[in-house]
Amino acid sequence: MSMYNEKVIAAFMNPKNVGAMENPDGVGEVGNATCGDVMKIYLRVKDERIEDIRFETFGCAAAIATSSMATEMVKGRTIEEALKLTNRDVANALGGLPPEKIHCSLLAEEGIRAAVEDYRRRSQGLPSLPPRHEAVCHHDLAGSEEPRGD
Amino acid sequence: MPLRMVYMDHSATTFVDQAVLEKMLPFFSEKYGNPNSVHAWGREVRSSVEEARMNVARLVNAEPREILFTGGGSEADNLAIKGVAENLGEKGRHLVTTAIEHHAVLDTFKWLGKHGYDVTILPVDGDGLVDLDEFRNALRPDTILASVMYANNEVGTIQPIHEMGSICREKGVLFHTDAVQAAGHIPIDLKELPVDLLTMAAHKMYGPKGVGALYVRKGVRIAPLVHGGGQEFGLRSGTENTAGLVGFGAAAELAMKRIASGEIEEERRLRDLLIDGLLLRIEDSSLTGHRTLRLPFHASFCIRYIEGEAMLLRLDFAGIGASSGSACTSGSLEPSYVLLAMGLDHATAHGSLRLTLGKDTSEEDIAYILETLPPIVQTLRAMSPFKKNS
Incomplete structure (x- = not known):
């Protein structure tokens, strides 16, 4: 199992902004259950500013910790600012992630972008996009396999 | 600090029993002789090594001469499979195994598959059992070896080893079983069981790590992996890990007592408390592996949505x-x-979860797990986008 630092553990054990949102202005769902992580982001936007943000995540500790950190980082920010958030920013704010867990932070970045895209479509009166469940896992970003336990 | 510390990963490894450790310790200090030496220092250690061999043999009702020590279960698996492939490669090039073997077996067969052997990997059913007809049909005139694990490490399912061994006998195919999870936990009688090669590991039965054994039935010939001084009947050269071997012998002796005393039955009772209690308390959870054809210390589940x-x-x-067995725990x-x-x-x-009991696991430990796990599952499910009916 991966070795996480204290910040990651803290974010995993006490994540912020957890749960679904009633009548959100935008929803983004990314990831793939086959790969072991799916993230759903809900936005409430007022005057192009993220007034509230929530997440629901199926995934490992790193996926939950990055969900919490990413939502914390964009809460209260403008849409433009939120779109500048990168997976590196999220990983750095958590004090770093084990190499094989970097793909989890990518999911946070993608989740927020997908939610913003959905918000924009809705404000133009367009229908919501379906969840973006990538057909392939981010294999190239995974670290080498660790020794097996038994 | 947590309220209680409960180790529930005995399938990964067990602690070394205190009595085992005490028997091992002198072999790091005063009993340092090389068992291959003729002098008093060597002879004393040789007799301890042979006593250990006898105890391991007794555990599975084999002859001491049929037990050879290795540097662990993986090495014993490699030795059995490559040793037969090398020795009988002229007779046939076909090998049979299953999709759920430990990597020490599966990857060895895959390696042989790249080196001129033809490998059939049999599927299993939803309980993790190999179908006997499929097994029979997989054996061809050029099949030289079949290897099926005695009991699976991840789901605890025990295979019909006796029936498979009989089929192999009938067809003149050598039969190997990786009994690393089973040996020392359920009775194994090799006088009665038609198995030619059987793998064991000390550290799954309260012995030390880095020590294993391969049972090679009298008359079965294999080629060695390690060449050298000719130790272990010429099949595993290298000066013996004397403390480790003595530790394995002591662990085997202890395991025989546990099996004979009915201690295993108590373990099974606690396991059932855990299985029934968990399935009752956690919705949308299921047992993986067979409910009854199952290692007495093994409980494994899938907890949905997390x-x-x-x-x-x-x-x-x-x-x-x-x-x-989740991807995130392996790094893959x-x-x-x-x-x-x-x-x-x-x-x-x-969402898989494995809890494997040990000889010190108490009913209080099981109660602690049953009260601790449901709120954890509830919290993680509250975070999950997957819910019932979604």
Whole structure:
């Protein structure tokens, strides 16, 4: 199992902004259950500013910790600012992630972008996009396999 | 600090029993002789090594001459499979195994598959059992070896080893079984069981790590992996790990007592408390592996809508040591190949949880798990986008 630092553990054990949102202005769902992580982001936007943000995540500790950190980082920010958030920013704010867990932070970045895209479509009166469940896992970003336990 | 520390990963490894450790210690200090030396220092250690061999033989009702020590279960698996392939390669090039073997077996067969051998990998059913007809049909005139694990490490299912061995006898095929999880925990009688080669490991039965044994039935010939001084009947050269071997012997003696005293039955009772209690308390959870054809200390589950590593970490903070076949626990992105071979979908397999009991596990420990796990599952499910009816 991966070795996480204290910040990651803290974010995993006490994540912020957890749960679904009633009548959100935008929803983004990314990831793939086959790969072991799916993230759903809900936005409430007022005057192009993220007034509230929530997440629901199926995934490992790193996926939950990055969900919490990413939502914390964009809460209260403008849409433009939120779109500048990168997976590196999220990983750095958590004090770093084990190499094989970097793909989890990518999911946070993608989740927020997908939610913003959905918000924009809705404000133009367009229908919501379906969840973006990538057909392939981010294999190239995974670290080498660790020794097996038994 | 957690309220309680409960180690529930005995399938990964067991602690070394205090009595075992005490028997080992002199071989690091005063009893340092090389068992291959003729002098008093050597002779004393030789007799201890042979006593250990006798105890390991007795555990599975074999002859001491049929037990050879190795540097662990993986080495014994490699030796059995490559040793037969090398020795009988002229007779045939076909090998049979199953999709749920430990990597020490599966990867050895895959390696042989790249080196001129033809390998058939049999599927398993939803309980992790190999179909006997399929097994029979897989054996061809050029089949030289079949290898099926005695009991699976991830799901605990015990295979019909006796029936498979009989089929192999009938067809003139050598039969190997990796009994690393089973040996020392359930009775194995090689006088009665038609098995030609059987793998054991000391550290799964309260002995030390880095020590294993391969049972090679009298008359069965294999080629060695390690050449050199000719120790272990010429099949595993190298000066013996004397303390380790003595530790294995002591662990085997202890295991025989546990099996004879009915201690295993008590373990099975606690396991059933855990299985029934967990399935009752956690909705949308299921047992993986066979309900009754199952290792007495083994409980394994799939908990839907959540991921295994997150569960393990929260259990760890609550003082419970468990394991999972989720992708995130291995560093790969694929969940357990065993669970996938049993027909589980990826998302369900990512939510796997294994709890394996040990001889010190108490009813209080089981109660602690049953009260600690449900709120963890509830918390993680509250975070999950997957819910019932979705």
